[in-house]
Amino acid sequence: MNQLAGYDCCLDLVLNQVDQGVHIVDCAGMTIFYNETAAEVEGLQPADVIGKHVLQVYPSLTLETSSLMEVLASGKPIMNQQQTIVSRNGRIITIHYSTIPLYREGKLVGACDMSRDITKIKELSEQVMDLQVELLGTKGANKEKAKMREVKFAKYTFNDIIGSHDSIVKLKVIGQRVAATSSPILVIGETGAGKELVVQSIHNASTRKNGPFIAQNCAAFPATLLESILFGTVKGSFTGAENRPGLFELADGGTLFLDEINSMPMELQSKLLRVLQDGSLRRVGDTHVREVNTRIITCTNVDPEEAVRNKELRIDLYYRLNVVSLRVAPLRERKSDIPGLVVHFINLYNAKLGCHVEGIREEVSEIFYRYTWPGNVRELQHAIEHAMNVVSGPFISVDHLPEHLRQYAVVEDEQSYHFEEGQSLPSILKHVERTTLIQALAQFGGNISRTAAYLGIPRQTIQYKLKTHGLIDRIRNNNFVMGGSGQVEKT
Missing domain, CATH: 3.30.450.20 (PAS domain)
Structure with a gap:
């Protein structure tokens, strides 16, 4: 006892x-x-x-x-x-x-x-400190840097990441630990999974939280323009060029978030590698070396090792960026978090739209659990926002969902099958094969390579069977069979 x-x-x-x-x-x-x-x-x-x-x-x-x-x-x-x-x-x-x-x-x-x-007390004290730093820092600081700090503000913390699934709890735990260091971090996750939410949370949990947070999508600009944006320019380096600091300098003492790092042109990746290795850079057209103390956090929505194999990402840069690797699980792998996310988004749009929605119908909940969410949390948010704009009562029903979700419910009904007397074995096998193919593609978000590996057949065979069963147009027209990047995978 x-x-x-x-x-x-x-x-x-x-x-x-x-x-x-x-x-x-x-x-x-x-x-x-x-x-x-x-x-x-x-x-x-x-x-x-x-x-x-x-x-x-x-x-x-x-x-x-x-x-x-x-x-x-x-x-x-x-x-x-x-x-x-x-x-x-x-x-x-x-x-x-x-x-x-x-x-x-x-x-x-x-x-x-x-x-x-003392969570609230800690948050209030940190806000007071942030205000003091902002007041002191902007009085004598470079005007461009002060302006950048106002525009690029990291507002999210780890408590804004909704979910209690093991993968999310582990992500929060490790994220808080690595926030205390200055090592580069590579965040991997599908489109809409919440990668920037994680990045901002890391910044706000770090000793750099009073410094600037600057985000840049590497796919947004051509190589020459992106180089000047990142590394800065000196007057005369090219027509119209002025003395202007780049994002690395503007983020000095803070965090620079480079999204879609695999889309950065290869010629810039070598220059980025030098900055990561020795903490110094040269502006475009300059001979002067400038020291920077900027933490780099990068994101990719594709497998980085696959990006290396496809020569989209330098292998030496990958190893330098991948000092700490964090994976944001797709929503289909943590469906137990859907109810909490639904409540969060309903409350959000009740406040924004002046609605009084109380929840979702059971049949909507069933669709949410069956659906594979290729657009992840962002897609769920948009689905709730769509429903909140058209709902007239206190509960969201199937009729209020976006069309592709309603179609998905129909797809699930199609998969129930009853054999008829006198039906031939080839027709039965054809239906079973078609149904299995649909279910496997849905399970892997339409990723043909993963579906082929799961079914134990070559990718080319999957492509052939898609044509045989008339599923190619269905893939192109329905979100539930889109690739993990959010784009329709070509067959």
């Missing part, structure tokens, strides 16, 4: 009334008491915590970083500390805590953590 199990029930009543979170574990780290204040702060239920190991409840912690586990190991108290954790429901919380060992008759029998949520 556990030595702490005999505590009087009156003590439970008292501990549930205090304004601090109280979390008690036994000597093995298993939770034996978790009060209501702690549950309210962390968004959990006591029943979800009691009987579970502390590291199971807080996936962001380890044996070395958990104060409860540290106290159990050392037998010594930890007093008046601050810690940021990711709870099991994905929420990031900053707490002020003290953790003490519990002894009975000289024997260590457990540990007690007493904490207070």
Whole structure:
């Protein structure tokens, strides 16, 4: 019998009334008491915590970083500390805590953590500091840099990333850890998965958060213009050129986010590599070397190793950018997050559009779970926004969804099949093959290569069967069979 199990029930009543979170574990780290204040702060239920190991409840912690586990190991108290954790429901919380060992008759029998949520206090203090830095920094700073800071503002934090799926919790945990360094980061994810949200969160969690955050899409400009934008120019370097700093200089002391890095022209990739290696650059047409302290975070919506094989990305640059790699899982891999995202977007557009929508119908929820979301979270957001513009009642129904989602529901109905008496085996096999092909393509977002690998047949065979079964036009006209990049994959 556990030595702490005999505590009087009156003590439970008292501990549930205090304004601090109280979390008690036994000597093995298993939770034996978790009060209501702690549950309210962390968004959990006591029943979800009691009987579970502390590291199971807080996936962001380890044996070395958990104060409860540290106290159990050392037998010594930890007093008046601050810690940021990711709870099991994905929420990031900053707490002020003290953790003490519990002894009975000289024997260590457990540990007690007493904490207070200071997340809001921390955020307010940081906002005051940001305002002070902005007031001081813009008085004597370069006007162009001050203007750039106002235009390019990173507004998102890790708490804006909605989801409690394991992949999202892990992403938040690792993202917070790497935010403390200045190493290059490569964020990989499909279009609409939320890559820039992650990048801005990393910037705002770093020591560079008071510096500028500048984003640039590498596919937006031709090579010559992109070079001058990134590295700056000197007067006379070409017709009309002026002395102008590039984005690397403007982001000095902050973060430069380069999106679609695989679209950067190869001749610029070598120049970018030099900046990453020694922290210095030359403006276009200049001989003077300038030092910069800019953190580089890059994104790609394609497999970077595939981009290397296709000679879209230099292999030496890839290894330099890929010091830390973060993958943002597509929505089809974390469908358990869809309900939370739906609630978030409904609340967002209720406020923006003046609506009073309460939720979605069950049949809409079923479509959302069956659909493969090639456009990911952004596509879900647009679907909710579309519905909110046409809905007239408190609930979103199938009729309020965009047409391609309604068609997808019809596609699912098509896949049910009843054999008829006298039907030939070839016709049955043809239908089964067609149905299997549709389901596999939907599962992999229309990616033909992945579908071929999953079915164990060559890519060319998939292309042939698409023609045989009359599915090519269907692929081009329906989003559920689009490639992971958001573009229809050519067959």
